[in-house]
Amino acid sequence: MLVDLSSHPELVYNIRAEAVSVVGKEGWSRAGLYQLKLMDSALKESQRLAPNRLLSMGLIAQGDMDLSDGLRIPRGTTLMVSAHHMWDPATYPDPRRYDGYRFPKLRQTSGQEGQHQLVSSTPDHMGIGYGKHACPGRFFAAAQIKAALCNILLKYGLEYRGGQSPSVWSQGIHLFLDPTSRIHVRRRKEEINLSPVSDYADLVECKDPAGLIPLMLATKLRYTDAVDLLLSNIQ
Numbered sequence: 001m002l003v004d005l006s007s008h009p010e011l012v013y014n015i016r017a018e019a020v021s022v023v024g025k026e027g028w029s030r031a032g033l034y035q036l037k038l039m040d041s042a043l044k045e046s047q048r049l050a051p052n053r054l055l056s057m058g059l060i061a062q063g064d065m066d067l068s069d070g071l072r073i074p075r076g077t078t079l080m081v082s083a084h085h086m087w088d089p090a091t092y093p094d095p096r097r098y099d100g101y102r103f104p105k106l107r108q109t110s111g112q113e114g115q116h117q118l119v120s121s122t123p124d125h126m127g128i129g130y131g132k133h134a135c136p137g138r139f140f141a142a143a144q145i146k147a148a149l150c151n152i153l154l155k156y157g158l159e160y161r162g163g164q165s166p167s168v169w170s171q172g173i174h175l176f177l178d179p180t181s182r183i184h185v186r187r188r189k190e191e192i193n194l195s196p197v198s199d200y201a202d203l204v205e206c207k208d209p210a211g212l213i214p215l216m217l218a219t220k221l222r223y224t225d226a227v228d229l230l231l232s233n234i235q
């Protein structure tokens with residue numbers, strides 16, 4: 001993300017202007033962070049080009065399955081779903097190019113106004129997974145990342161100083177940032193006073209209505225399994 005931003009100064013200029021306007025008016029509220037639409041798009045575009053993995057939705061078949069095309073999946077098989085739609089030119093024109101403005105443009109399509117946000121989970125962008133096991137921490141993560149990025153971009157100038165090409169490397173199904181990438185960082189005077197994020201309880205609240213994420217992290221359970229465990233203890 002920082003490599004993408006530091007190599008697109010004009011985009012950073014516009015994201016800063018958006019942050020000054022939104023955070024200056026709204027502070028660190030979730031409603032305010034929702035209005036950081038260009039920042040949201042730039043983050044989602046970095047994730048589109050460099051998700052953690054080339055595959056998503058890791059599952060283990062609990063029983064033998066016969067699919068409609070005749071493929072048999074034996075019990076115990078590990079399955080993952082390809083994330084190749086994230087680079088499909090039918091959905092993303094010029095798919096290998098970083099375009100920080102890509103998602104607001106897609107949102108202009110009729111019927112898609114509320115889609116293509118960093119927290120949206122779709123088959124076309126599985127950076128946070130898809131379906132019932134999509135990341136439950138994504139609302140929390142998006143809010144924290146946006147608040148951090150406001151601080152970074154308003155307080156520091158970033159300039160990409162090169163590295164090897166391409167800047168994202170793959171090993172197996174995993175993607176990594178080129179470790180030789182260099183960014184020159186210079187302190188700048190922020191346009192607005194940024195009060196500490198911790199002042200705003202609203203932001204650290206997670207979309208985890210049953211309060212299950214700590215249980216899942218401790219026990220490595222999936223969300224639905226954690227719900228089952230919780231319910232079995234109540235009954």
Ligand code: HEM
Pocket residue numbers: 056057058126127128129130132133134135136137138140141142213216217221222223224
């Ligand atoms: C930028 C930050 C994050 C990214 C990119 C991310 C990405 C993902 C992805 C792709 C999955 C689905 C994995 C799969 O289908 O194989 C996932 C699941 C999950 N994430 Fe995140 N995550 C992030 C932050 C968080 C945070 C902050 C939390 C907790 C506070 C969290 C908790 C979980 C849990 C518990 C699951 C498993 C859900 C289930 O299996 O039902 N994640 N995450």
